[in-house]
Each structure stands twice: as structure tokens, then as C-alpha cells.
Amino acid sequence: MTDRYAVIGNPVAHSKSPWIHAEFARATRQDIEYLRIEAPHDGFARTVGEFRSANGRGANVTLPFKEAAYRYCDEVSAEGRLAGAVNTLAFAPTGTRGENTDGSGLLRDLTVNLGFSMRGRVILVLGAGGAARGLLGPLAGAGATRIVIANRTVAKAQALAQRFSGSSVEACGFDALAGRDFDLVINATSAAMHHDAPRIPTSVFRKGALAYELVYGHDTPFLALAPFDDIDPVMRGEVVRTTLPRATLAEFGLPVSPMHAAEPIAADFLVSADGGVLAVRFVDAPRR
Numbered sequence: 653m654t655d656r657y658a659v660i661g662n663p664v665a666h667s668k669s670p671w672i673h674a675e676f677a678r679a680t681r682q683d684i685e686y687l688r689i690e691a692p693h694d695g696f697a698r699t700v701g702e703f704r705s706a707n708g709r710g711a712n713v714t715l716p717f718k719e720a721a722y723r724y725c726d727e728v729s730a731e732g733r734l735a736g737a738v739n740t741l742a743f744a745p746t747g748t749r750g751e752n753t754d755g756s757g758l759l760r761d762l763t764v765n766l767g768f769s770m771r772g773r774v775i776l777v778l779g780a781g782g783a784a785r786g787l788l789g790p791l792a793g794a795g796a797t798r799i800v801i802a803n804r805t806v807a808k809a810q811a812l813a814q815r816f817s818g819s820s821v822e823a824c825g826f827d828a829l830a831g832r833d834f835d836l837v838i839n840a841t842s843a844a845m846h847h848d849a850p851r852i853p854t855s856v857f858r859k860g861a862l863a864y865e866l867v868y869g870h871d872t873p874f875l876a877l878a879p880f881d882d883i884d885p886v887m888r889g890e891v892v893r894t895t896l897p898r899a900t901l902a903e904f905g906l907p908v909s910p911m912h913a914a915e916p917i918a919a920d921f922l923v924s925a926d927g928g929v930l931a932v933r934f935v936d937a938p939r940r
């Protein structure tokens with residue numbers, strides 16, 4: 653029987669989740685259907701309820717609903733609780749379980765796929781919404797010297813930093829970034845969805861810094877801010893990397909081989925100009 657999944661967000665037309673999961677399903681010989689569902693801003697819970705009634709087994713959640721998804725859950729993983737936001741829902745007769753894979757996926761992409769060592773680094777996270785919340789826990793535990801959360805609305809950055817009080821995390825507004833520079837600048841705002849970039853001084857990019865855009869797509873306004881000669885932009889245009897933790901595979905009914913048992917699996921998807929998948933490469937392919 654075909655299993656039904658969906659990505660739920662608003663907007664959601666840009667999401668590559670349907671083809672990413674279709675490729676995973678093909679690679680693991682699963683029979684799935686994966687929908688894009690745009691929920692009204694005030695109707696997340698209602699939309700999820702309707703999808704469950706229509707035999708939905710699980711969903712990915714994207715902006716702006718990651719915090720609403722957290723509130724929807726009956727049970728939440730430790731990472732989801734720390735973030736107060738989830739991006740993965742699994743439905744069971746007993747209730748909904750939520751997971752936040754944003755932070756572990758990002759960390760793995762940075763350290764394994766891109767070879768970026770976190771130890772001793774100074775990191776800037778732009779944004780304090782659902783996406784930023786998921787990143788902070790795993791980032792804070794990865795050995796960086798300092799993590800600065802900067803947000804347009806400073807109070808939201810401060811509230812988020814307080815969840816990590818006693819650690820190396822601090823908060824500020826964009827203006828306060830003048831005169832400071834960083835090894836890694838992560839854009840976790842949704843500015844790219846409005847064809848905009850956060851109003852930050854371009855001097856935040858230290859020479860050789862990595863500019864990391866969470867929204868995939870060609871050349872977003874944030875990446876255009878960075879001085880290209882000196883920095884290493886991660887563009888999610890042609891090759892999209894994704895990481896599925898073991899828990900997600902299991903919850904989505906995908907087989908977990910002994911080779912993936914301990915570690916998430918990561919894959920590169922080569923995308924054609926019209927958004928079709930040209931190739932899938934498992935970055936740490938299980939040896940079968």
C-alpha cells in the first residue's frame with residue numbers, strides 16, 4: 653500500500669521535500685506518495701488534522717509552522733524540546749511524535765560534507781524563529797568558542813539566547829554587529845522568501861569565512877552580501893545536500909540497515925534547472 657506523507661508550510665511551493673523523499677523512497681524501494689500542503693497561517697492544526705484523516709502517516713514542517721508543530725505534538729524528542737520547535741511529525745494511533753532534525757542535519761553538513769571544524773570558531777546565526785531555534789542546541793554543543801544570535805527583533809534573539817544561558821551564546825540586533833567578524837555566518841531568517849537579505853554589515857564575514865544559507869535556491873540576496881573573493885558561499889542551487897537521521901528513516905517506515913544504524917545518512921541531489929532530480933549520491937553510502 654502507498655504510504656502518504658507531506659511537507660506542510662506557507663509558502664510551500666519552493667519545497668524540494670517531495671522529490672527528495674521520492675528519491676529516498678526509490679533508493680530504499682518504498683512505495684510512497686509525498687504531497688505539498690500549504691496551510692493557512694491560522695490553520696496549522698486543522699490542516700494537519702485533515703491530512704491525518706486522509707491517512708497521512710507523517711509530515712515535514714517548514715516555515716512558519718515549526719513552533720506550532722511543537723505545540724501540536726503529544727511527544728517530542730530531546731532536540732525538539734530544547735528548540736521548542738519541530739520539523740518532523742510522525743503520526744501514530746496513540747498520538748503525534750515530533751523531532752527536530754534541523755540542527756543535527758546542519759551540523760553534519762558543515763562538519764562531514766563541507767569539512768568545517770567547529771572547534772574554536774566564532775559563529776553568527778541570523779534569525780531567531782523556528783529555523784534558528786532548531787540549530788542552536790546542536791551548534792552550542794559542537795565546540796564553537798562563541799555563538800552570536802542576531803535578529804531584526806532583538807527581544808526574540810535575547811529570549812532564544814536565554815535558553816542557552818551559561819554557555820557561549822549571546823544575542824544582539826543587526827546594528828550591534830558593526831566591528832565584529834565571524835568564521836561562519838548562517839542565514840536562518842526567512843528573508844530570502846521575500847527576496848530580501850538581513851540588514852547586516854558585510855564586514856561580519858571574516859576572510860575565508862563560510863556563508864551558509866538555509867533556504868535552498870540560486871544565489872539568494874544573503875549570499876550576494878558576502879564578498880565572494882574571500883568567502884566560501886554554500887549555494888543550494890545545483891547540489892542540495894540533505895541528511896536524514898536514523899530516527900526519521902525508522903519513523904517514516906524506511907528500512908534502517910545495520911550500516912546506517914548509528915549515524916544519519918546524507919545524500920547529495922543533483923538538480924536540473926527545472927527542479928528535476930538528475931542524480932542522487934549517498935555521501936556516506938552504506939556498503940551493501
Ligand code: ATR
Nearest residue numbers: 715716779780781782783804805841842843848850
Ligand atoms: P522560520 O521557521 O523560517 O524561522 P519564522 O519562525 O517565521 O520562520 O522566523 C522568521 C525569522 O526570519 C525571524 O527571525 C524574522 O525576524 P523577526 O523576528 O524580526 O521577524 C526573520 N526575518 C524574516 N524576514 C526578514 C527580513 N526581511 N530581514 C531580516 N530578518 C527577517
